[in-house]
Amino acid sequence: MAKRASGLTARQVATLGTPGLFADGGGLYLQISSSGTKSWVFRFSFAGRRRDMGLGPVADVSLAQARDLAANARKLIRDGQDPIEARKQRAADEAGRAVTFRDAATSMIRTRRDGWRNPKHAAQWTSSLERYVYPVIGDRPVAAVTTDDLVRVLEPIWSQVPETASRIRGRIEATLDYARVRNWRSGENPARWRGHLDQVFPAKGAIATVTHHASLPYQDLPAFWARLQIQDGLGARALELAILTAGRSGEVLGARWAEIDFDAAVWTVPAERMKTNTPHRVPLCAPALQLLRKLHAIRLGDLVFPGARIDRPLSNMTIGMVLRRMAVPVTVHGFRSTFRVWVEETTNTPVPVSEAALSHTIKDKVMAAYQRSDLLEKRRPLMEAWGSFVTSMVTGTTATVAVEDQPVNTTGLQHAATTERVGLT
Secondary structure (H helix, E strand, C coil): CCECCCCCCHHHHHHCCCCEEEEEECCEEEEECCCCCEEEEEEEEECCEEEEEEEEECCCCCHHHHHHHHHHHHHHHHCCCCHHHHHHHHHHHHHHCCCEHHHHHHHHHHHHHHHCCCCHHHHHHHHHHHHHHHHHHCCCEHHHCCHHHHHHHHHHHHCCCHHHHHHHHHHHHHHHHHHHHCCCCCCCCCCCCCCCHHHCCCCHHHHHCCCCCCCCCHHHHHHHHHHHCCCCCHHHHHHHHHHHHCCCHHHHHCCEHHHEECCCCEEEECHHHCCCCCCEEEECCHHHHHHHHHHHHCCCCCECCECCCCCCECCHHHHHHHHHHCCCCCCCCHHHHHHHHHHHHHCCCCHHHHHHHCCCCCCCHHHHHHCCCCCHHHHHHHHHHHHHHHCHHHHCCCCEECCCCCCEECCCCCCCCCCCCCCCC
16 A cells, blocks of 8 residues: 655655655655666546556656656646656657658568558559558658648548548558557557548548539540541540540540640640640540641641631530430540540559649649649659550550559450551541
């Protein structure tokens, strides 16, 4: 039993040898074990529960120091904090300041690698974190990762690629749990879904049923392209350029020859015709250049796609009529969605590059502040791969792209489509 006393003296601390607890006051006790070892204990109640907090051995902590530590603990209790949990948090913060989220994730993947039956899992985890997470919080101390950080990571992709976003959230949650076990952080896991992030984001199943523009599954695009080649008229050619450049219909229909640099293989759309009100440079893949050269050979004016009047662009309804003739229930804008899904599911393209390809504005102000380039040269190989994929059935080529789970071979040779373009006038 604890011995009640008004306070211990330094001499008593040095001379007492009977095993037990000896009170100094205010919850501070000198604890003497059966072997004679002496240490300090702070005893308190918090949230209806009695707790003992070790303050260190007498050999290392003097009576005065123990009283200071006990006084600090009492202050935390008055402020509504459990001093034991507060100490764990401080220790985790100190450790976490030296461990970044990237460090924690790398360590966890290395630890789990041998337990994964499929050796590809490690590569999948690494690839997805490098693409979506590290650019935002990779260098952030793992102890300091918050719910706001999770929102910054997930918000740009949650409605666009819900399946991928959900998988990313789970991997972040696992990483933060691992960091907590390693004492690199403490407290609640901000990546937890139930009762936490489910209050911020809609369930992925609810998002998957929402389609703003009817789009074509990317797996069906090579066959669609083969059918498009035998469609007559400028409307079909405009649709081809829209698909090959992932452009908006207004940008394509308003294109002028002065905007096309054949030598540099770049189409520069001026700011006044862009939804973002900023100029947009489009790297032209080989099929796009071939199409434009054929159109240029029969040019009738400044516009690439002139309408009934040579000084007016082709009507947007003209492209819609092409799709109706082909009995394909999609919209022109839907091909941008097809491109987006193809990028997400079949390439390892960083998000800023795919967003730049679609001329999307970066919503995250921090990322936007650092992303000053339009990443033109990084977009070139992406658009070349897209062009090869789109035309693969017509050209008889094989476009193999690395997906997260397995390679997808997009060869489609069992189609008797002509490779000749018709109806350019």
